[in-house]
Amino acid sequence: MLKLTPAGQSHGTRATAKVFVYWNLHKRCWSLRALEGAAKGKVIAHSDLVMLTSVTPRVSEAGRRRVVVEGVKNVHAGLVGFVDMSDPVGMSYDWEHSLPLAYNPRENYSFVYGLTGETFYGSHSAMLTAVNGRANVKV
Secondary structure: OOOOOOOOOEEOOEEOOEEEEEEEOOOOEEEEEEOOOOOOOOEEEEEOEEEEEEEEEEEOHHHHHHHHHHOOOOOOEEEEEEEOOOOOOOOOOOHHHOOEEEOOOOOOOOOEEOOOOOEOOOEEEEEEEEEOOEEEEEO
């Protein structure tokens, strides 16, 4: 479970922090890097469950190319959004109709919908989970 002190903006009554979230290969969980505030640029939390709002994908093309050419993984892709502190376990979302996301730097230039392969450009919300050491993303 994410334990995070809200240090970011406020969307209505929701206290949030704008973050870049990526899959941590060594810890087998999600890492959250602050994009604003006093901790900007630093990893502020690790979690098996992250709820985000105003979600957009971010992929560094230079980092993606390094993975393809060198065959060594690096942090170059993740999701940007606001941590939803008002609903940390996603109870208010309709996840029954959600779609899984996928990203493979050797096959895609960005995140894609796992079922169709269509490019993902962003969504209102996302649930990122770690189950048995595997990354799962639903939007």
